[in-house]
Amino acid sequence: TLIRFHLSLRKLSLVTVLLPLVALVVCFVSAYTFQQNEIHETHCKVYNVIPSISAITGISPERYIWRISIALHVGPRILIASLYYYYYLSLAHNVFPANKFPDLPQLISFLYWLNIIEISALMGVTYISNQDNYPIHEKIFITFMVSSLVYMLISIIVYHWTHPTMSSVQKLSYRIKATLFITSLICTVGLIIFFMKHRLYCHDLAFSWFALCEYIIASANMGFHVTVFLDFPDNYLLIMKQTLPVDAAAKND
Numbered sequence: 001t002l003i004r005f006h007l008s009l010r011k012l013s014l015v016t017v018l019l020p021l022v023a024l025v026v027c028f029v030s031a032y033t034f035q036q037n038e039i040h041e042t043h044c045k046v047y048n049v050i051p052s053i054s055a056i057t058g059i060s061p062e063r064y065i066w067r068i069s070i071a072l073h074v075g076p077r078i079l080i081a082s083l084y085y086y087y088y089l090s091l092a093h094n095v096f097p098a099n100k101f102p103d104l105p106q107l108i109s110f111l112y113w114l115n116i117i118e119i120s121a122l123m124g125v126t127y128i129s130n131q132d133n134y135p136i137h138e139k140i141f142i143t144f145m146v147s148s149l150v151y152m153l154i155s156i157i158v159y160h161w162t163h164p165t166m167s168s169v170q171k172l173s174y175r176i177k178a179t180l181f182i183t184s185l186i187c188t189v190g191l192i193i194f195f196m197k198h199r200l201y202c203h204d205l206a207f208s209w210f211a212l213c214e215y216i217i218a219s220a221n222m223g224f225h226v227t228v229f230l231d232f233p234d235n236y237l238l239i240m241k242q243t244l245p246v247d248a249a250a251k252n253d
Contacts, residue, residue, distance in 0.1 A: 007237045009083070013228040016076040021222055023069030024053070027062040035059055044202035050211040053218060054137070058129035070126045074119060079237075080228055081115040084155075087231070091162035101161055111158055114151040121147060145188060148221055152181040155224075173230040180220040187213040187220070 039051035121144035
């Protein structure tokens with residue numbers, strides 16, 4: 001067997017997270033520096049200091065930077081989702097007794113599809129901006145938030161069930177996942193509260209607090225997915241070509 005290509009999953013996970021992270025920082029700095037009037041404009045016309053992610057990625061030229069970064073990172077995200085699916089299935093036999101969690105394989109499948117829904121929703125809010133179609137953008141954003149939180153929760157449960165004994169690195173991964181989930185959950189509650197304050201009462205800075213919660217949630221989401229860095233520390237993605245033995249090749253000739 002001839003190895004044509006190999007790539008460390010640690011590097012792949014790092015690149016997958018850096019693409020949207022770097023793009024988000026670039027969009028924020030660029031929009032905040034050159035297009036303040038556009039990114040702070042809301043229906044309430046109240047004082048605001050922190051623009052939302054939708055605001056900084058929904059204007060030109062920042063929207064193109066954001067869309068390209070998301071498009072580039074989707075492929076590796078789907079690959080990693082499939083990797084986790086087979087990884088958890090391979091560990092399902094570690095559960096003892098075997099009938100303790102009889103629905104574990106179905107839960108792992110559900111986890112995989114939640115991940116796919118989250119990725120699809122991220123694509124949706126990226127390519128249908130709030131300026132293009134706000135009602136659709138809002139619904140897709142809600143889908144992203146719900147699927148992301150449920151994915152985090154079930155991922156933590158499945159990780160715990162499939163790792164009855166954990167190494168120090170696995171314990172670290174588990175704690176990071178749990179911490180980031182709790183952070184996302186708390187900030188989601190804050191996000192809803194401040195959105196209602198902004199939408200219904202037009203409070204000063206309410207939208208800024210909403211945006212801050214949004215940035216923390218986005219960072220926690222990226223951090224959660226980069227724990228693949230800890231879960232697959234020594235694994236590689238391989239592209240191989242099957243080669244025939246000399247005798248077999250001669251017979252074929």
